[in-house]
Amino acid sequence: MSQATTAVQKEQHSEHHQELSFLYKYILPLDHKIIGMQYIFTGLIMAVIGGYFAYAFRMQLAFPGEIVPLYGLVGPGEYNMLVTNHGTIMIFWVAMPVLIAGFGNYIIPLMIGCDDMVFPRLNRLSYQIFLASALVLILSFFVKGGGFGGAWTAYPPLSSVAEYSLTDWGSSLWLLAVALEFVSFLLGGINFITTTMNSRAPGMKMMDIPIAVWFIVIAVILFMASVGPLIAGAVMLFMDQRIGTSFFLPSGGGDPLLWQHLFWFFGHPEVYVVLLPTMGIVADIITVFARKKLFGYRTVLYTAFATGGLSFVVWAHHQFIAGIDPRMANVFVVTTVLISIPLAEMMFCYIATLYGGSIQFTTPMLWGLGFLAAFLIGGVTGIYLGASAIDVYFHDSYFVIAHFHYTFFPITIIGMFAALTYWFPKMFGRMMNETLGKIHFWGTFIPFNCLFLPLFLLGLAGQNRRVYNFLNYPDLARQELHDLRVFATMSLVVMLLFQFVFIYNFFVSMFFGKKAPNNPWEANSLEWSIPSPPPHGNFKTLPSVYRGPYEYSVPGRESDYWPQNEPPKK
Amino acid sequence: MSMQGPIATHRQATGIPTGRLAVWWLLASEIFIFGGLVLCFVLFKLNGTPGFEDASLTSVAAGAINTFVLLTSSLTVVLAHAAIEEGNVEKSFKYIWYTVGFGFVFLGIKTYEYTGKIIHGHIITENLFWSFYYTMTGLHALHVIGGMIIMAIISFDIKKGYNFQRVELIGIYWHFVDLVWIFLFPLLYIANF
Amino acid sequence: MSETHGHPNYIKIWYWLLFLLIISTVGPMLEIPIVTLITAFGIAIVKSYMVAANFMHLKFEKKIIWLLLLMSICLLGVFFFGVGSDVMMTEGDQWIDCIEDKSCVEQRL
Numbered sequence: 001m002s003q004a005t006t007a008v009q010k011e012q013h014s015e016h017h018q019e020l021s022f023l024y025k026y027i028l029p030l031d032h033k034i035i036g037m038q039y040i041f042t043g044l045i046m047a048v049i050g051g052y053f054a055y056a057f058r059m060q061l062a063f064p065g066e067i068v069p070l071y072g073l074v075g076p077g078e079y080n081m082l083v084t085n086h087g088t089i090m091i092f093w094v095a096m097p098v099l100i101a102g103f104g105n106y107i108i109p110l111m112i113g114c115d116d117m118v119f120p121r122l123n124r125l126s127y128q129i130f131l132a133s134a135l136v137l138i139l140s141f142f143v144k145g146g147g148f149g150g151a152w153t154a155y156p157p158l159s160s161v162a163e164y165s166l167t168d169w170g171s172s173l174w175l176l177a178v179a180l181e182f183v184s185f186l187l188g189g190i191n192f193i194t195t196t197m198n199s200r201a202p203g204m205k206m207m208d209i210p211i212a213v214w215f216i217v218i219a220v221i222l223f224m225a226s227v228g229p230l231i232a233g234a235v236m237l238f239m240d241q242r243i244g245t246s247f248f249l250p251s252g253g254g255d256p257l258l259w260q261h262l263f264w265f266f267g268h269p270e271v272y273v274v275l276l277p278t279m280g281i282v283a284d285i286i287t288v289f290a291r292k293k294l295f296g297y298r299t300v301l302y303t304a305f306a307t308g309g310l311s312f313v314v315w316a317h318h319q320f321i322a323g324i325d326p327r328m329a330n331v332f333v334v335t336t337v338l339i340s341i342p343l344a345e346m347m348f349c350y351i352a353t354l355y356g357g358s359i360q361f362t363t364p365m366l367w368g369l370g371f372l373a374a375f376l377i378g379g380v381t382g383i384y385l386g387a388s389a390i391d392v393y394f395h396d397s398y399f400v401i402a403h404f405h406y407t408f409f410p411i412t413i414i415g416m417f418a419a420l421t422y423w424f425p426k427m428f429g430r431m432m433n434e435t436l437g438k439i440h441f442w443g444t445f446i447p448f449n450c451l452f453l454p455l456f457l458l459g460l461a462g463q464n465r466r467v468y469n470f471l472n473y474p475d476l477a478r479q480e481l482h483d484l485r486v487f488a489t490m491s492l493v494v495m496l497l498f499q500f501v502f503i504y505n506f507f508v509s510m511f512f513g514k515k516a517p518n519n520p521w522e523a524n525s526l527e528w529s530i531p532s533p534p535p536h537g538n539f540k541t542l543p544s545v546y547r548g549p550y551e552y553s554v555p556g557r558e559s560d561y562w563p564q565n566e567p568p569k570k
Numbered sequence: 571m572s573m574q575g576p577i578a579t580h581r582q583a584t585g586i587p588t589g590r591l592a593v594w595w596l597l598a599s600e601i602f603i604f605g606g607l608v609l610c611f612v613l614f615k616l617n618g619t620p621g622f623e624d625a626s627l628t629s630v631a632a633g634a635i636n637t638f639v640l641l642t643s644s645l646t647v648v649l650a651h652a653a654i655e656e657g658n659v660e661k662s663f664k665y666i667w668y669t670v671g672f673g674f675v676f677l678g679i680k681t682y683e684y685t686g687k688i689i690h691g692h693i694i695t696e697n698l699f700w701s702f703y704y705t706m707t708g709l710h711a712l713h714v715i716g717g718m719i720i721m722a723i724i725s726f727d728i729k730k731g732y733n734f735q736r737v738e739l740i741g742i743y744w745h746f747v748d749l750v751w752i753f754l755f756p757l758l759y760i761a762n763f
Numbered sequence: 764m765s766e767t768h769g770h771p772n773y774i775k776i777w778y779w780l781l782f783l784l785i786i787s788t789v790g791p792m793l794e795i796p797i798v799t800l801i802t803a804f805g806i807a808i809v810k811s812y813m814v815a816a817n818f819m820h821l822k823f824e825k826k827i828i829w830l831l832l833l834m835s836i837c838l839l840g841v842f843f844f845g846v847g848s849d850v851m852m853t854e855g856d857q858w859i860d861c862i863e864d865k866s867c868v869e870q871r872l
Contacts (some may be wrong), residue, residue, distance in 0.1 A: 115578055118578045158694065186599050189595075189599075194591050197584050224595070229605070232610065235709065239705065302609045
């Protein structure tokens with residue numbers, strides 16, 4: 001995997017620093033930019049696997065029992081494995097590495113104006129552990145019994161007893177992979193936080209840090225604070241699986257509900273862990289292309305703090321039907337609905353930023369706006385699910401799936417494309433083709449809505465999730481419901497086909513695109529003040545910072561942007 | 571200390587050296603890992619789960635001696651830090667190896683305890699108390715072993731004359747391992763009611 | 764680094780820690796649960812404060828580290844009370860032994 005990654009990067013960087021051998025430059029790099037790209041490319045390859053899984057099981061749902069082209073027959077056990085690993089891969093091996101580790105690595109040192117992460121070797125180690133975790137996960141698909149099929153939440157006893165899950169080693173390797181991935185992000189996260197706290201360019205005060213960096217760091221702190229109990233829980237579950245303890249088995253005095261708490265105490269902050277980086281990246285993109293100062297920098301920041309704090313007290317809304325105390329459910333309904341307030345406020349700040357701006361509809365801007373629009377639907381439907389009275393009926397229905405994908409698809413996929421198209425000129429020194437980029441945007445965004453809107457309807461009609469073949473259930477086999485399923489699947493296929501436009505655009509632009517100037521978008525932040533791609537060591541002379549990152553269209557200036565490192569006139 | 575690595579490593583916008591800041595963040599994440607495990611144990615214990623009366627079978631003497639060993643090792647590692655601040659590499663090297671030695675004593679007593687328990691049939695799968703006992707002390711022992719290995723590496727580094735600041739960093743980590751034991755000791759050995 | 768401050772007397776702290784260790788070991792011998800609770804956990808907290816403040820030099824550390832550690836502990840409190848209020852509710856768990864008797868099951872649900 002890393003060979004494929006590095007082969008791509010080789011072309012782009014061969015003109016710099018011939019003194020490092022190929023091995024140390026691309027296989028075992030210390031440079032944060034290369035490590036960031038390793039994460040991004042590994043994440044993209046995992047995204048292809050996750051998308052392929054989605055294709056296979058959606059085809060099974062639309063045409064049950066038929067041979068899926070390019071896959072073969074999907075059996076019931078295999079269906080569970082596909083669903084489980086689609087979820088796991090997309091969250092842990094696509095959203096987190098690309099948005100946090102990948103872009104975090106790439107942009108944090110550039111945006112705060114230093115030459116590298118504070119611990120380059122720790123950074124490399126965290127990527128290597130991450131790569132190992134991805135390989136262990138892929139290995140788990142091929143062991144006897146197949147990959148783990150107990151859903152990405154891995155509720156025991158299904159996940160902890162081999163006789164129930166029927167995937168003896170599949171479950172253990174899956175758990176091991178997830179645990180390794182956590183370790184990798186803990187190490188990487190310490191590096192991110194320390195870098196941002198300690199290594200900012202002289203003059204860069206707390207309120208001069210670009211929102212993208214702020215949000216990645218907040219996300220990492222949320223991750224660190226929430227994942228600890230789950231790491232302990234993963235150790236306990238692993239021992240249940242392999243040694244035969246009964247931490248989560250009622251037969252031995254254990255408590256299966258405890259795992260749900262451990263998981264969701266992590267699982268809900270995790271939503272904000274992946275949301276915040278995209279929110280931050282989009283904040284940077286919309287200010288650049290609206291040519292306007294970010295509306296309410298401090299408000300946006302404080303709403304992120306509020307979201308982060310509240311995210312630790314909402315987890316039980318995933319468990320309303322797990323048998324928790326109804327009095328406790330009331331508390332969690334209040335906190336869950338409360339958390340939509342800071343997020344709504346953040347959203348309004350973004351919309352206010354757009355208001356009255358001179359908006360340029362470039363490809364990154366389209367992705368940024370697409371994110372805001374799609375995430376709004378995801379967020380609003382979340383309020384329905386947060387109310388326990390409604391959730392009791394909607395729980396485990398396709399309404400939840402549709403809601404979830406209306407939040408995570410914008411975050412992961414749209415956010416990833418926004419960031420990739422925005423920083424592509426900086427990363428590879430060439431511009432992407434705008435026409436192809438726009439075709440790709442509309443070809444992804446329209447099918448995305450066609451794919452998930454019908455799922456809301458199916459959920460309202462009572463369609464449960466994790467069912468292999470709906471035609472076996474008379475009330476769900478009705479023609480009008482099945483038509484919606486087929487329509488959703490066809491939209492998915494169309495969307496996947498449009499991704500080839502992106503792949504073509506990406507690789508052709510990487511090698512033959514128009515040469516990118518230092519600052520193609522006329523943006524303020526520090527990474528645009530250096531050549532594209534940045535040389536080893538980033539800055540020829542380390543910059544000083546004189547102002548915040550969002551000084552666009554300042555009255556009385558000739559140009560409508562004002563780089564952070566431009567000294568003020570005497 | 572020599573100027574190696576990127577310039578970023580040597581900046582101090584917070585006024586705290588980069589390494590120490592990172593160690594504190596590491597410990598914050600460790601608090602959650604150990605805290606999660608310990609709190610699960612406490613929940614089961616408060617719930618009156620059958621088997622938790624076995625806490626009376628653990629040897630208070632062995633636990634107390636181990637606490638003494640770890641407290642003393644904390645003292646030696648902080649003395650190693652004090653010595654390196656005075657620039658006395660030899661003394662610091664000596665104290666680091668005292669600490670490693672106490673680590674071995676700790677692990678030896680732990681092994682003795684484990685052996686005794688297993689001979690009496692209290693294996694990890696017997697009931698939830700023993701599951702927690704072996705998981706918590708095992709995870710703690712892994713941290714002890716990790717600390718000892720890192721300490722050995724650092725001791726030779728300072729002999730060669732670099733990375734002096736790391737004596738303090740490993741010290742902070744080692745004190746944290748000590749702190750975890752200070753809480754495990756009453757939980758697993760003393761509180762048997 | 765820490766040249767700016769004097770050292771605490773490490774040996775003295777160590778003596779105090781040993782003294783507290785002896786109390787926490789002797790405490791349970793009175794066989795009064797409340798005393799055991801205080802000598803075991805109260806003293807563990809005092810000991811850990813002494814180690815953290817003196818040996819880990821938290822006394823001389825910037826406020827932000829205190830904030831970080833306190834936040835971690837507070838969050839663990841949130842975790843404990845959130846999870847505890849559910850996991851500690853055991854009604855409805857124990858109906859397996861009376862599965863034959865319908866009224867018994869309904870009573871315990």
